[in-house]
Amino acid sequence: MVRLSGESSGGQITRWVITAFFTLILLLAAWQVRSTLLLFLAAIIVVVLLTIPIRWLQKLGMKNRTGATLISLALFIAVIMLLFLLALPTLLEQFGTLAQDVQRGIEEAVALWNQIQAAPEGDALREQNQWIVSLQTLVATVFRDTSLNELINTISGQLSTAIGRLSSSVLPVVGGVASTLLSVLIVLFLSLYLLANPREHEDAFIKLFPIPYRHRVRFIIDRIDFTLRLWLEGQLLLMVIVGVLTAVLLGLLGIEQAVALGVMAGVFSFVPNFGPIAALVPALAVGFVQAPQSIGWIIVIIYGTSFLQSQVIAPLIFKQSINLPPVLVLMGQIFAAVFLGFIGIMLAVPIIAILMILVQEVYIKDVLGDRPPEERVSASLEDAASPV
Numbered sequence: 001m002v003r004l005s006g007e008s009s010g011g012q013i014t015r016w017v018i019t020a021f022f023t024l025i026l027l028l029a030a031w032q033v034r035s036t037l038l039l040f041l042a043a044i045i046v047v048v049l050l051t052i053p054i055r056w057l058q059k060l061g062m063k064n065r066t067g068a069t070l071i072s073l074a075l076f077i078a079v080i081m082l083l084f085l086l087a088l089p090t091l092l093e094q095f096g097t098l099a100q101d102v103q104r105g106i107e108e109a110v111a112l113w114n115q116i117q118a119a120p121e122g123d124a125l126r127e128q129n130q131w132i133v134s135l136q137t138l139v140a141t142v143f144r145d146t147s148l149n150e151l152i153n154t155i156s157g158q159l160s161t162a163i164g165r166l167s168s169s170v171l172p173v174v175g176g177v178a179s180t181l182l183s184v185l186i187v188l189f190l191s192l193y194l195l196a197n198p199r200e201h202e203d204a205f206i207k208l209f210p211i212p213y214r215h216r217v218r219f220i221i222d223r224i225d226f227t228l229r230l231w232l233e234g235q236l237l238l239m240v241i242v243g244v245l246t247a248v249l250l251g252l253l254g255i256e257q258a259v260a261l262g263v264m265a266g267v268f269s270f271v272p273n274f275g276p277i278a279a280l281v282p283a284l285a286v287g288f289v290q291a292p293q294s295i296g297w298i299i300v301i302i303y304g305t306s307f308l309q310s311q312v313i314a315p316l317i318f319k320q321s322i323n324l325p326p327v328l329v330l331m332g333q334i335f336a337a338v339f340l341g342f343i344g345i346m347l348a349v350p351i352i353a354i355l356m357i358l359v360q361e362v363y364i365k366d367v368l369g370d371r372p373p374e375e376r377v378s379a380s381l382e383d384a385a386s387p388v
Contacts, residue, residue, distance in 0.1 A: 247262025
């Protein structure tokens, strides 16, 4: 009996070693094709987005999935065309003016910076802009530079280099605009293939796992699908809220391109933490030209809507689906930027959500056996009913 127990223990150790070895090989292989996996994840997210109206039509009684899919695609295209026809002329006009005002705003900010820097101590201009004087002292101490123009050029060059490196890490074969277009085409074609028959692809993936564990794999996939669907619905609602709120508040300040800036703020809000920074720069540049006395209010509006989004609205929307700690999201974005590139930053939230589900379901529940009592009874009944 002891010998059998020893063989059983030795066999279990061998299985763990083999499992760890193949897991390591699988992770290394996934790392080598990480760019393709990112595009595949983006395609899955697009499919989940497109299946939201399909599920809605099926709940209304439409049993034919092909018809529901065609109607969903037609509605999606119609909404995009309607938005373009109604909003595009205004947006194009505002974005055209916005580009000019941003350039003028940067030039005026640089000119004001140089004037204050050249003014003697006690000058009225320095007294009226004490916060700029303090900022000049901070910049001179930190960056060892007193010229705002040179500082902007240095930071812009460093950002361009960093973005170039991040973009090249996603598709290193092709660069620049061609890389972006190729990525979009790949995601679109993958989405269409997956949307045609998602259940067939899901069943084929599930068959890669042992028979007794397949019901768990299907449950995990369904939970990931449910989480991504609720996250997309909530994220779209958040983008609309941030965009409309920013446009209205900037309009009250007298900013002529408030609609364009609101659209930018709404789009950038898709990326937590870094989105408000990207939305703040053009808003400040336009503010220097059109409402220099309201620069502080512009900062309050951009970051106030961001705070309202992340700390008030988002917890209410994602309470039952994807309530991720902000620190975890920020750390995930940093790691995604370093290891996965620019697309990794865009997809950091769904990646973190998927990893959390895998840790909860596979490691905590299946490997460690830490399940709620009701789940333990259910799992025991399923194991007893499943064929050996």
